[in-house]
Amino acid sequence: MLSIIGLITTAIVVILLMGKRFSPIIALTIIPFLAAIVAGFEMSEIANFYESGITKVMGVAVMFIFAILYFGIMQDVGLFTPLIRKMLQITGSNPVAITCGTVIIAAIAHVDGSGASTFLITIPALLPLYKKMKMNPYLLLLLVGTSASIVNMIPWGGPMGRSAIILEVDPTDLWRPLIPLQFVALLLLLALAFFLGLKEKKRIHKLEENIDT
Incomplete structure (x- = not known):
């Protein structure tokens, strides 16, 4: 029941x-x-539930607040801007490089664990490039969302924090064994981005041929 x-x-x-x-x-x-x-x-039992719940989430909540404020300030002062600009310069007009660069840019932007700031940074910066290259914008959303989901396993990320609360362990202890998996997952995502970039390049080439004819 x-x-x-x-x-x-x-x-x-x-x-x-x-x-x-x-x-x-x-x-x-x-x-x-x-x-x-x-x-x-009873009311006394419910009060104990609330008290116990607040005690469990307080440490993780403080970590969330600190991470959002700290990395938000770092983004406002332009800490990640040179990295993102450099990646945009490297990708140039090559769809394969753009898709791979999207994964790396999204991973860097999501270090703060905040999905809102990640999408606010990556989408406005990359969407004009995707439109200029006639690339599918849904591909941008796919790569950014997947890259962010991999990096989101950091201790101050939402899923890791909630898991740590339920398991009653420190988020950092829970995260350490997952670090190699994160690197492997990012490498696999880069391979997927490379494959999707090739397909997008062929699609754009066919589209241009049809326009010329």
Whole structure:
């Protein structure tokens, strides 16, 4: 019964958040509170749940806040700008180099663990280049999203933080064994980007031939 109530509570919270009719604070506090009452827990037990939950997430929450503020300041002062400009210069007008460069740029931009800042940095910088080269913009979204998902396993990233809370371990200890996997995954993604870049190059070449004829 508790599992069913938990699943229903999660579904309601997701629906409310996606509907954008309620504040996340309300959806994430009031709904679980009502669910706990329906499950038959007393007020003292619910208070202990809230206290225990806050204690578990406090350390990770502080890490999130620090990472977002620190890397946000670093981005504002232009720490990553020279790296991104250099990558754009290297890629030039070669679709294969552009797709591979997209993976590297997205990986660098996502060091802060914030998806919003990653897309705000990479999409405005690369989308004009993709349009100029007549490359598929969905390819840009695919490469940026996949690259960010790989780098997102860092300790201050959302998935790692939530996993650490559930497993009750330090996020850094959980991350260390995954570092080699991240490098392997990025290499595999670069190989995929190279393959997709070749296909995109052939598609653009055929498109230009059809226009000429």
